[in-house]
Amino acid sequence: MSRSVLVTGGNRGIGLAVARAFAEAGDRVALTYRTGPPEAATGLGCLAVRCDVTDAGQVDRAYKEVEAAHGPVEVLVANAGITRDQLLLRMAEKDFSDVLDTNVMGAFRVAKRAAEEMVEARRGRIVLISSVVGLLGAAGQTNYAASKAGLIGFARSVARELGSRGVTCNVVAPGFVETDMTRALNDKQRAAMLGKVPLGRGARAEEVAAAVRFLASEDAAYITGAVLPVDGGLGMGH
Ligand code: NDP
Numbered sequence: 001m002s003r004s005v006l007v008t009g010g011n012r013g014i015g016l017a018v019a020r021a022f023a024e025a026g027d028r029v030a031l032t033y034r035t036g037p038p039e040a041a042t043g044l045g046c047l048a049v050r051c052d053v054t055d056a057g058q059v060d061r062a063y064k065e066v067e068a069a070h071g072p073v074e075v076l077v078a079n080a081g082i083t084r085d086q087l088l089l090r091m092a093e094k095d096f097s098d099v100l101d102t103n104v105m106g107a108f109r110v111a112k113r114a115a116e117e118m119v120e121a122r123r124g125r126i127v128l129i130s131s132v133v134g135l136l137g138a139a140g141q142t143n144y145a146a147s148k149a150g151l152i153g154f155a156r157s158v159a160r161e162l163g164s165r166g167v168t169c170n171v172v173a174p175g176f177v178e179t180d181m182t183r184a185l186n187d188k189q190r191a192a193m194l195g196k197v198p199l200g201r202g203a204r205a206e207e208v209a210a211a212v213r214f215l216a217s218e219d220a221a222y223i224t225g226a227v228l229p230v231d232g233g234l235g236m237g238h
Contacts, residue, residue: 002026002027002028003022003027003028003074003075004027004028004066004067004070004071004072004073004074004075004113004157005019005022005027005028005029005030005068005074005075005076005216006029006030006031006032006062006063006073006075006076006110006114007019007022007029007030007032007077007079007119008032008034008051008053008077008078008079008106008110008146009029009031009032009050009053009078009079009080010029010030010031010041010046010077010079010181011031011032011033011034011038011040011041011048011080012038012179012183012204012207013179013180014079014129014174014176014177014179014205014209015031015077015079015080016031016038016040016041016191016205017204017205017206017208017209018077018205018208018209018212018213019031019041019044019046019078020206020209021206021209021210021212021213022046022075022213022216023045023046025213027075028047028069028070028071029044029045029047029227030046030047030048030049030062030065030066030069030070030073031046031047031048031049032048032049032050032051032062032080032232033048033049033050033051034050034051034052034190036178037050037125037227043231044061046233047065047066047069047070047173048060049065049066053078053080053102053105053107053110054101054102054105054106056109059109059110059113060113062115063114067117072117072118072120072121073114073118073124074118074121074123074124074125075119075124075126075127075216076110076111076114076124076125076126076127077127077129077212077216078106078110078111078126078127078128078129079129080103080106080142081102081103081106081147081181082098082099082101082102082103083099083141083144083184084096084098084099084144085140085141085142085144086140087139087141088142088168089142091142091143095097095143096143096146097119097231099143099144099146099147100143100146100147102147103144103147103148103149103150103151104150104151104154105141106207107128107151107154108154111126111128111154111158111169113161114126115158115167117199118157118162118165118166118167119165119167121156122165122166123165123166123167124162124166124167124168125147125167125168125170125215125216125220126155126158126167126169126170127149127170127171127172127212127215127216128151128154128155128169128170128171128172129151129171129172129174129208129212130149130151130152130155130171130172130173130227131144131145131148131173131175131234132173132174132175132229132231132234133145133148134147134148134149134150134152134157134173135149135152135173135227135235136235137236140167144162148173151171152171152227153170154223155169155170155171155225155227156169156225159224159225160197160225163224168215168220168223168224169224170215170220170223170224170225170226170227171223171226171227171228171234172208172211172227172228172230172238173228173229173230173231173238174203174208174225174229174230174231175202175203175229175230175231175234175235176190176193176194176197176202176203176231176232176234177202177204177205177207177208178202178203178204179205179223182202196234197231197232197234198232198233198234199231199232199233200232201232202232203230203231204216205230207230208230211228211230214228215228
């Protein structure tokens with residue numbers, strides 16, 4: 001059965017792989033972008049909607065566009081995220097708050113909007129993209145780790161609030177994935193990170209997408225408030 005799926009930050013990286021996975025399974029997929037409609041979305045037959053998740057007005061407009069084209073969102077994947085790495089002693093307040101505003105508040109804005117319709121329909125799937133760093137921590141990423149840990153508490157609270165309405169809320173926690181975000185690392189940082197991964201390699205974005213699709217599937221109907229690591233063993237079950 002085709003579902004209305006919305007993926008934030010779906011124009012590249014993990015989000016694009018997630019959008020592709022749902023589209024290939026026959027769902028009606030909308031993805032958000034910030035600048036210039038992504039060609040990749042058109043190729044996949046996805047609806048591309050402009051939306052900066054730091055702006056509640058844009059989130060609402062994007063939802064209206066998606067609802068008009070595909071019907072109420074039945075599966076939300078809150079994937080949009082940024083890093084602004086710096087050591088704590090040099091961390092500017094704005095770099096900390098920008099990361100929280102995008103990664104946590106952004107998820108709050110889209111999940112709140114999605115929940116309105118899901119509660120009404122008495123079913124829905126929300127999947128949030130966190131990170132292994134949220135539980136392990138990482139030097140230079142106090143802001144990012146706080147945001148990704150925040151998503152877990154958020155998801156578990158949503159799971160408790162909406163469980164009785166047939167809405168599940170789960171977290172996927174990827175480790176090192178080959179995208180623009182990790183291409184910014186230098187060779188030394190990359191080698192240090194991969195050296196700690198039991199499977200000895202980074203993930204392909206498609207491997208993260210498969211976990212997201214599982215949590216949104218009927219097979220995962222009895223799973224809520226869970227954190228599913230896709231990290232090659234880096235966090236060992238965290
Ligand atoms: P990319 O940097 O490749 O893509 C980030 C995506 O988020 C882009 O689509 C970007 O849109 C979007 N985005 C950023 N800020 C906003 C905003 N304010 N409003 C709307 N969209 C926004 O990152 P990845 O694909 O690697 O990461 C995707 C998610 O996975 C993130 O939440 C990240 O933290 C998480 N993650 C990534 C890991 C990795 O190793 N790559 C590991 C663990 C977690 P735009 O193109 O407009 O900038």
